[in-house]
Amino acid sequence: MTQLTREQARPSLPRVPALAVFEYHLIGYRRTWRAGVFSSFLLPTLAVLGFGVGVGAYIDRGVGGVSYLEWIVGGLLASTALQVAVGESTWPVFGNLQWTKIYFAQRSAPLRVNDIVAGHLAFVLFRVLTSIVAFLLVTGVLGALRSPWAVLALPVAALLTLAVAAPGFAYAAVVDTDSWLAMLSRFAVIPMTLFAGVFFPVESLPLVLRWVAYATPLWHAVDLCRAAVLGVAPQWSVAGHLCYLAVWAAAGWLLARRAFARKLVV
Amino acid sequence: MAPPLIQARGLVKRFGDFTAVDGIDVQVRAGEAFGFLGPNGAGKSSTMRMVGCISPPSSGELRILGMDPVRDGPAIRARLGVCPQLDNLDPELTVRENLTTYARYFGIPRRVARARATELLDFVQLSERADSKVEPLSGGMKRRLTIARALVNEPDIVLLDEPTTGLDPQARHLVWERLFRLKQQGVTLVLTTHYMDEAEQLCDRLVVMDGGRIVAEGSPRALIERHSTREVVELRFAAESQEAFAGKLDGVGERVEVLPDRILVYVPDGDAAVAEVAALGLEPVNVLVRRSSLEDVFLHLTGRTLVD
Ligand SMILES: Nc1ncnc2c1ncn2[C@@H]1O[C@H](COP(=O)(O)OP(=O)(O)O)[C@@H](O)[C@H]1O
Ligand SMILES: [Mg+2]
Numbered sequence: 001m002t003q004l005t006r007e008q009a010r011p012s013l014p015r016v017p018a019l020a021v022f023e024y025h026l027i028g029y030r031r032t033w034r035a036g037v038f039s040s041f042l043l044p045t046l047a048v049l050g051f052g053v054g055v056g057a058y059i060d061r062g063v064g065g066v067s068y069l070e071w072i073v074g075g076l077l078a079s080t081a082l083q084v085a086v087g088e089s090t091w092p093v094f095g096n097l098q099w100t101k102i103y104f105a106q107r108s109a110p111l112r113v114n115d116i117v118a119g120h121l122a123f124v125l126f127r128v129l130t131s132i133v134a135f136l137l138v139t140g141v142l143g144a145l146r147s148p149w150a151v152l153a154l155p156v157a158a159l160l161t162l163a164v165a166a167p168g169f170a171y172a173a174v175v176d177t178d179s180w181l182a183m184l185s186r187f188a189v190i191p192m193t194l195f196a197g198v199f200f201p202v203e204s205l206p207l208v209l210r211w212v213a214y215a216t217p218l219w220h221a222v223d224l225c226r227a228a229v230l231g232v233a234p235q236w237s238v239a240g241h242l243c244y245l246a247v248w249a250a251a252g253w254l255l256a257r258r259a260f261a262r263k264l265v266v
Numbered sequence: 267m268a269p270p271l272i273q274a275r276g277l278v279k280r281f282g283d284f285t286a287v288d289g290i291d292v293q294v295r296a297g298e299a300f301g302f303l304g305p306n307g308a309g310k311s312s313t314m315r316m317v318g319c320i321s322p323p324s325s326g327e328l329r330i331l332g333m334d335p336v337r338d339g340p341a342i343r344a345r346l347g348v349c350p351q352l353d354n355l356d357p358e359l360t361v362r363e364n365l366t367t368y369a370r371y372f373g374i375p376r377r378v379a380r381a382r383a384t385e386l387l388d389f390v391q392l393s394e395r396a397d398s399k400v401e402p403l404s405g406g407m408k409r410r411l412t413i414a415r416a417l418v419n420e421p422d423i424v425l426l427d428e429p430t431t432g433l434d435p436q437a438r439h440l441v442w443e444r445l446f447r448l449k450q451q452g453v454t455l456v457l458t459t460h461y462m463d464e465a466e467q468l469c470d471r472l473v474v475m476d477g478g479r480i481v482a483e484g485s486p487r488a489l490i491e492r493h494s495t496r497e498v499v500e501l502r503f504a505a506e507s508q509e510a511f512a513g514k515l516d517g518v519g520e521r522v523e524v525l526p527d528r529i530l531v532y533v534p535d536g537d538a539a540v541a542e543v544a545a546l547g548l549e550p551v552n553v554l555v556r557r558s559s560l561e562d563v564f565l566h567l568t569g570r571t572l573v574d
Contacts, residue, residue: 013344014373024367028358101354105415107320108348109371110340266281266321 017111021119040131044138047076073144074226075198077135081157082218084131086189088124089168090181097263107264117260128161147231160221163245166252173259197222217248270295271423271454277326279312286312288478294456299449302458303465304475305572310458311351314427318348347416351427353408357401361392361411365418372419386414406437426457460572462560481567486560493566494558495520497536502528502552518542523565
């Protein structure tokens with residue numbers, strides 16, 4: 001090729017480099033999505049059967065005037081978002097740094113650390129939102145959603161994702177062995193799921209534990225999702241919830257960026 | 267003369283208290299095949315990462331394509347092709363997808379990326395494996411794919427960190443042959459190696475690195491002429507220690523190096539020296555006459571062998 005045509009053929013940089021990173025993660029997902037889709041429909045179906053028909057039969061008073069199934073669906077939505085967000089932001093991040101070294105390959109391209117983090121985070125967001133759409137479809141069809149406001153669970157799930165996945169990225173980038181990832185699930189995700197108001201109201205907890213529940217990002221998403229699904233106002237102010245989750249997301253973003261830079265810029 | 271593509275002056279890389287690259291001066295010009303030859307730990311990869319604009323220099327001056335690697339990192343990297351020491355391909359994606367997804371990081375449109383991938387897979391002789399996953403590929407195939415990935419943006423400079431380390435001889439020759447082809451096309455190559463034969467075959471000019479410093483610079487031929495004799499006689503004696511025999515070789519050749527398993531005698535004429543050794547009444551179990559190589563240059567400059 002002559003110098004001139006070479007100049008012409010030379011690529012300009014991507015306008016939004018993080019989008020190219022997002023696209024890369026999507027192409028990897030294309031190979032595995034089928035297995036994932038099945039479980040994202042199975043889980044809400046089982047939940048409706050188990051909690052609505054099974055557990056619900058023992059709680060005939062319902063909770064606060066609605067059936068147990070209708071009450072718990074909002075909580076399960078939020079906890080599903082949490083599970084997917086944490087799962088997608090820990091093991092894959094750890095693997096990309098320690099095993100496949102994918103992030104290092106991306107680093108040699110004209111991407112900045114921010115683009116690498118943002119592109120992967122966008123993919124986590126995509127994974128959570130598709131799971132939540134499936135959840136809403138199943139529970140909607142089975143008649144477990146009381147209000148069309150339930151669609152507001154989507155933006156809430158998105159914010160919860162950023163609030164837990166961004167710190168998750170930072171955590172997975174800082175730890176040096178994968179046993180720390182299992183610990184995160186054992187000591188953060190499972191207790192949060194059990195005590196942050198998914199299965200029973202936090203008001204049933206002793207005062208100290210209640211405040212621990214309030215401190216978790218999950219409880220704020222649970223309260224918002226439940227309110228959306230039931231079509232009622234949440235217990236706390238909407239703005240308060242959103243701000244609290246946004247603080248987690250912003251702090252997580254800063255920590256993730258720093259942790260990634262420590263690993264990728266040496 | 268055109269300005270150098272890579273210009274380093276007093277370039278330093280420190281990790282905590284440890285100095286991995288200790289003030290090196292390097293210039294690489296367009297169209298050159300330039301090498302860093304040195305043993306493990308010499309600081310070759312640290313240098314390559316600074317040149318690749320992923321590792322900020324600790325001090326000194328570095329200009330790549332006339333730009334500052336710290337300030338203009340993405341703009342420089344857009345015009346570099348990087349083949350790191352350890353392959354970091356995506357094992358889950360296909361061979362082709364590894365190229366097309368990487369091309370997108372450079373803003374290359376999908377259609378162009380696909381055409382480019384086809385072309386490059388042909389170049390590195392992987393067309394038949396285009397749609398298979400990367401994981402089961404042999405080491406040599408993965409290496410060639412990494413080289414193809416480094417070419418996806420039609421780079422001005424290709425950086426290759428130990429391109430054939432760990433490959434069997436046949437796979438090495440295939441990689442060399444491809445790199446040689448690139449060199450003929452006028453692509454600027456910068457490579458590191460601890461194989462003297464690789465450096466001799468591929469590099470127009472190289473620096474010999476040891477302990478973070480440059481100990482010599484020049485073309486392979488010039489380095490050998492300057493730092494070694496034309497020929498080398500390798501003598502192996504049947505004793506435990508070769509050292510005892512070294513003293514008896516006084517007067518033979520210009521210089522003698524004693525290695526654990528053999529003695530190297532540096533001479534202008536190997537056959538004449540072998541005759542001298544026989545005249546001294548010495549009876550080595552093994553005698554080999556060969557031409558000097560970069561290995562001998564390194565041994566002379568540092569007192570150590572390149573590969574141990
Ligand atoms: N990230 C790092 N942190 C600490 N020490 C490092 C790091 N990278 C390289 N080194 C050290 O710097 C020296 C030079 O390493 P390297 O540049 O990889 O040499 P080479 O590529 O020539 O084998 C080695 O002693 C190595 O242990
Ligand atoms: Mg190295």
